[in-house]
Amino acid sequence: MAPLGGYRGKILRIDLSTGKVSSEDTAKYKDFLGGTGLGYKILWDEVKPGTKAFDPENRIIFGVGPLTGSGAPLSGRVSITSLWPNHLNELPATGHMGGHWGAELKFAGWDSIIVQGKADKPVWIYINDDKVEIRDARHLWGNGIFRATEEICNEVGSDTQVAAIGQAGENLVRIACVMCNRSHSAGGVGGVLGSKNLKAIGIRGTGAVAIAADKKAWKDLTYEFLSLIGANNQGVVPRTPQPWAEYYGNTRWTARKGLYWGSAKPAVETGECSADDLNRIGYRTQKGVLDHGEGVGEKYLVRMGGCHSCPVRCHAYTEIPALETKYGVSRFQGNTCTGNSFGSGFFSSPSGSEARIEASQLGSALADDYGLWSDYGQFPRDFVYGYKSGLFKAKLDPKEYDSIPWKLLDNNDPAFLLDVMKRIAFRTGELGKAFADGMPRLEQKWPEIAAYHQTYDSSCWKDAHAKHHSSEAGAQVGALLNMMYNRDVQCHTHTNFMGSGLPFNLMKEISGELFGSPDALDSSTQYTPMNKGKAVFTKMSLIYLELHNSLTACNWTLPLWTSPRKDRKYRGDVALESKVLSAVTGEKISREELEATGLRILNLFRALTARFMNEKDLRNKHDLANEWVYEYPKDKPAFAAGVTKMDRADMELAKDMFYAEMGWDKATGMPTQQTLEKYGLKQVAEGLKQQGLLV
Numbered sequence: 001m002a003p004l005g006g007y008r009g010k011i012l013r014i015d016l017s018t019g020k021v022s023s024e025d026t027a028k029y030k031d032f033l034g035g036t037g038l039g040y041k042i043l044w045d046e047v048k049p050g051t052k053a054f055d056p057e058n059r060i061i062f063g064v065g066p067l068t069g070s071g072a073p074l075s076g077r078v079s080i081t082s083l084w085p086n087h088l089n090e091l092p093a094t095g096h097m098g099g100h101w102g103a104e105l106k107f108a109g110w111d112s113i114i115v116q117g118k119a120d121k122p123v124w125i126y127i128n129d130d131k132v133e134i135r136d137a138r139h140l141w142g143n144g145i146f147r148a149t150e151e152i153c154n155e156v157g158s159d160t161q162v163a164a165i166g167q168a169g170e171n172l173v174r175i176a177c178v179m180c181n182r183s184h185s186a187g188g189v190g191g192v193l194g195s196k197n198l199k200a201i202g203i204r205g206t207g208a209v210a211i212a213a214d215k216k217a218w219k220d221l222t223y224e225f226l227s228l229i230g231a232n233n234q235g236v237v238p239r240t241p242q243p244w245a246e247y248y249g250n251t252r253w254t255a256r257k258g259l260y261w262g263s264a265k266p267a268v269e270t271g272e273c274s275a276d277d278l279n280r281i282g283y284r285t286q287k288g289v290l291d292h293g294e295g296v297g298e299k300y301l302v303r304m305g306g307c308h309s310c311p312v313r314c315h316a317y318t319e320i321p322a323l324e325t326k327y328g329v330s331r332f333q334g335n336t337c338t339g340n341s342f343g344s345g346f347f348s349s350p351s352g353s354e355a356r357i358e359a360s361q362l363g364s365a366l367a368d369d370y371g372l373w374s375d376y377g378q379f380p381r382d383f384v385y386g387y388k389s390g391l392f393k394a395k396l397d398p399k400e401y402d403s404i405p406w407k408l409l410d411n412n413d414p415a416f417l418l419d420v421m422k423r424i425a426f427r428t429g430e431l432g433k434a435f436a437d438g439m440p441r442l443e444q445k446w447p448e449i450a451a452y453h454q455t456y457d458s459s460c461w462k463d464a465h466a467k468h469h470s471s472e473a474g475a476q477v478g479a480l481l482n483m484m485y486n487r488d489v490q491c492h493t494h495t496n497f498m499g500s501g502l503p504f505n506l507m508k509e510i511s512g513e514l515f516g517s518p519d520a521l522d523s524s525t526q527y528t529p530m531n532k533g534k535a536v537f538t539k540m541s542l543i544y545l546e547l548h549n550s551l552t553a554c555n556w557t558l559p560l561w562t563s564p565r566k567d568r569k570y571r572g573d574v575a576l577e578s579k580v581l582s583a584v585t586g587e588k589i590s591r592e593e594l595e596a597t598g599l600r601i602l603n604l605f606r607a608l609t610a611r612f613m614n615e616k617d618l619r620n621k622h623d624l625a626n627e628w629v630y631e632y633p634k635d636k637p638a639f640a641a642g643v644t645k646m647d648r649a650d651m652e653l654a655k656d657m658f659y660a661e662m663g664w665d666k667a668t669g670m671p672t673q674q675t676l677e678k679y680g681l682k683q684v685a686e687g688l689k690q691q692g693l694l695v
Contacts, residue, residue, distance in 0.1 A: 005212035006066030006584040011038075012110045012132065014125060016196050017056055017117030021132045026111045031680060034065030036094045037550035037601040038112055039081025040608055043092050044684065046116075049612050049691075053085040053188070054172060054195035056118040062105070062163070062201070065551040069106030069209040069308075070584045073225050074554040076307030078102035078163075078185075083612075084486055085174040086188040086375070087463060088440035091486040092608045094549060095189045097163065098307035099181030102552065104161035107205025119197040124148075124164075126156060127203045137199040141170060144369035145179050152202045164200035165190040166371030168425040174438035175424075177373040182315060182334045183307060186487065187373025187438075212586025221583050226278045228563040228572050231255075232285040232314050233556065234496040236275075236564040244274040246566060249501025254286045261286070262298045263319045275564035281311040288316045291340040292360060293352025300357060305334055312557055316340065320361050322354075327415065329365040338376050342367050345380030346420070347412045359414035366417055370425035376466035376488050378439050381458060382449055383420070391448050392431065400429045439464040456632035461488065462624040469495045471629050472644045475527040476654040477520075479646055480538045483623040486609060492555050493541035493548075500562040502570055507562075510571060514561060515540065525642050530650050535657040543598035547577060550601055599662075600679040603671045607684045610670060616693040619655060619669035665695040 011024045029038045039061040051057050060082040067075035076098050084093035105113065108129050115125075119134070122141040126133045140148045145166040152162050161180060168176035169190030176190030193199070211218055230236035235251025242248065242256065255270035270283045288301030300320050304313035317334040324331045338345075343363015349356040367374065374380060386392045387409065393401055404423075408416035423432035434445055443450035443464050453460035461467040461482050468488035471479040473495050482489045497514075500507065504523055512518040517533025548555040560572035573579070575591040582588050606618070615621050629646050630638075638647035659666050663675035673694055676685040688694040 004066075004585045004587065005210045006070055006581070008106055008109045008111050008207070008209070010110060011112050011114065012127070013114045013116070014132070014134070015117045016115065016119040016123065016134070016198060019134055021134070031597070032601055032604070033547070033550040033597060034068075034111060035063040035077070035079035035550035035552040036081055036546060037597075037604075038063045039079060039094060040092065040601060040604045042114060043081065043083075044604060044608055044611075044687070047083070049614060051083060053083040053090045053192055056116070056196070058083050058116075058192065058195075060115045060189060060192045060196070062113040062115070063550075063552070064102040064105055064112055065553075066581060066585055067551045067553050069103040070211055071209075071222075071309050072553070072580050072584060073222065073229065074310050074312070074557055075552065076100065076103060076310050077549070077552040077554055078105075079549045079552055080178060080185045080189045082189055082192045084188050085172075085191045086438040086440065086465070087486050088444070089613065091612050092605070093188070093486040095177065095185030095187075096490065096549065096555075097178060097180060097185040098183035098554070099161070100308045101161040101163045101180040101203065103308040104203045104205050106209050107207050108203050109205065109207050113201070115196065115198065117196065122197045122199055124152065124200040124202065125198065127201065127205075128156070129204070129206055140199050142167065145371055146369050148200055152200060156202060157204060160202045160204050162200055162202045164371075165193045165198075166369055166425065168371040168436070169194035170199075171425065171427050171436070173372065173425060173427065173436040174441070175373045175375055175379060175436070176371050179368055179371060181307075182305075182368060184339070184368065184371075184373065186490065187375060188487075190371045190373075211584050213583035218583060221579060223278070224573075225560075225576065225580065226281065226311065227276075227565060228560040228576065229281060229312065229557070230284070230500070230562070230564050232287060232312055233492065233499055234558070234560060234562065235499060235501045236562050236570065237501040238272070239501075242272050242274075244272065247502060249503075251499065251501035252285045252287065252290060253501070254289055255280075255284045259286055259289070260298055261288075261301045261303050263300050263302045268303070275566075282306075282313040285312065285314065287314060287336060288318065291316055291336065292357045293350075295352045296354060296357045297352070302332070307554070310554065314556065318357075318361055320358065322358055323361060323365065326358075327362050327418065329362065333361040333364045335361075335364040335368070338374050339364055339367070341377060342372075342374035342380065343414065343417050345374065345377050346384060346409065346416065347414070349412045355412050355414065359412075359417065362414045363417050363421070366421040370421060372421060372425055375439060376468055378460060378464070378466035379435065381460075382439060382442060382452070383435065385452050385458070386446075386449065389448070389452075391446060395446060396430055400431065403429075404431070454627040456628040458626075458628070460626055462626060471625070471646050474498060474537070475522050476530050476534050476646065476651065477538045477541065479625060479629065479651060480654055480658050481541060483625065484542065490555075491541060491545045492557075493544045493559060494537065496557065496559065497561050500570075502562060506570065510562060511537070513571075514574060527639055527644070529639065529647075530654040530657060532657060534654070535661045538658050539661045542602055543595050544577070546601040546605070547594065547598040550598075551577065551581065553577070596679065600681065603676060603679055603681055604684060606664075606671055607676070607681070607688055610688065610693050611691060614691065614693075616670050616695060617668050619659075619667065623655060623669055625651070668695055670695045
């Protein structure tokens with residue numbers, strides 16, 4: 001295709017079995033934008049039901065969209081789509097990686113990469129603009145991500161952007177991830193690379209992404225975009241009262257007088273960062289104190305870091321000398337969110353303690369080098385339960401059990417991580433193999449874990465994956481979102497809106513404008529029965545999740561449905577994504593047209609799930625929740641004040657109302673033929689019909 005703004009016009013395909021490198025026209029996939037939309041389309045077209053994640057016939061698609069590399073704020077993401085090894089039935093799913101790799105791919109002239117087949121020996125892929133080489137990686141195999149990345153940069157240049165796997169991916173660990181720039185995909189896709197003998201993809205690009213809008217229009221739109229951004233996760237008011245702010249709330253806008261990046265040289269004060277100071281957006285979130293606690297979170301923070309073209313900066317970079325002197329890893333670490341709780345999740349050390357931040361950053365160092373994923377805390381929770389309940393002692397061979405330094409765990413000593421993470425990454429012993437195979441297979445191996453997952457304390461959702469902003473975040477909205485995917489939902493659309501920090505009554509007003517009813521939004525202490533507004537809220541959350549992951553843009557902060565701007569009465573801009581896409585590509589697209597594209601992508605994913613399950617009753621076989629969602633706390637009914645559990649009959653009504661909004665069959669939860677054809681998916685409808693899945 002003749003490149004539009006935002007697109008480079010070609011997609012790279014690499015067959016590792018044959019060594020063939022080829023180029024395809026992006027136009028074939030343009031109706032799906034890029035990112036996950038592109039990935040879903042390729043899986044539908046090319047991967048047969050019955051294929052397993054580690055089969056050579058599986059594809060792994062590194063998808064970026066038209067916004068990536070354009071310089072549009074918050075557009076530094078990569079969507080990595082494949083069959084998901086951590087799912088018991090290895091259904092389609094997507095992981096998401098930030099950093100600078102995606103933009104570099106666009107600068108090299110490519111809109112995405114499709115990898116298929118399996119190399120006969122370890123290899124890595126080097127992309128230098130149009131020059132693509134499959135290089136020998138036997139000297140890299142067996143090394144962690146940090147060493148492999150360094151070796152590649154030494155070989156071809158320090159400005160190379162590298163996405164690599166560690167030993168966990170090489171050993172086909174089902175919770176292995178891919179990582180670049182200390183930003184990692186979710187677990188599973190690392191094992192897919194390992195199954196293909198692919199260690200890394202390194203990229204150097206010298207080109208640029210064209211933008212259709214003229215310079216002034218682009219500058220004005222970018223300024224407007226930045227003026228709507230709050231802090232990390234779109235908190236639009238500060239966490240503490242400040243002279244410039246009308247409101248304050250429980251947000252990640254932590255900046256205040258007297259709060260520092262304590263290990264910067266010299267220390268840097270965040271200051272108050274008023275909403276109209278757009279040059280200090282990156283100071284608004286001092287995430288060290290959020291992830292590690294007051295005191296140590298300030299003491300050890302060097303700076304905040306993040307992804308290409310993002311002013312928010314969500315990664316907390318630390319310097320902790322004890323990591324070198326006590327554990328033999330680098331004193332410099334950087335991670336965010338559950339990446340900073342992977343190591344500390346094994347221990348009971350309190351937030352703000354030296355022991356906890358040491359465990360956090362040692363865990364980050366080891367997990368990110370081995371390429372392990374915490375499954376949003378499910379892995380550490382299951383491990384601690386297995387130990388404290390006596391399950392491991394009862395199930396493991398006594399020699400193996402006694403070889404594990406349990407006293408270190410009992411004493412909250414982070415050194416325990418040196419043993420346990422290596423066991424899992426190298427699949428050592430029965431315990432290492434059990435956790436390397438992922439939580440769903442852990443349930444099968446030890447039914448006691450499956451029983452634990454039905455309890456509230458497990459924080460586990462269906463299919464043994466972690467709950468991720470589920471019924472505790474938006475009641476029926478969060479519950480429905482967590483039912484839709486084949487891994488944790490990885491959706492922040494709803495929580496970024498609900499977590500704005502604005503007064504509840506004002507948020508109810510905005511909910512009425514967005515979703516047609518102020519009753520779409522519940523307070524965190526009083527849930528209400530299902531209503532149409534909640535069904536619309538759920539639908540919009542999913543539409544924009546798929547759009548962000550296809551454009552590609554950051555769903556960890558987007559959408560900007562609220563803003564810090566008092567002159568806008570704290571409203572954001574629901575049409576912002578369509579405005580930015582129009583400016584980048586030069587093709588005028590309305591909000592309604594873009595949302596229809598999101599629905600096309602979402603319906604394709606739903607059809608993919610049914611196809612690989614060979615099941616059309618998704619309502620009763622897929623859209624499920626664990627028992628704790630309905631049973632906790634047992635002494636109070638649903639919808640009582642302060643109760644976060646759901647009512648079973650009400651959740652069935654929630655499915656009815658949501659399916660109606662989506663145009664899906666109420667009995668099965670399947671997209672109807674009419675709905676599929678409405679969104680340009682006639683071929684998909686025909687495929688489902690041939691498989692006996694069309695309703």
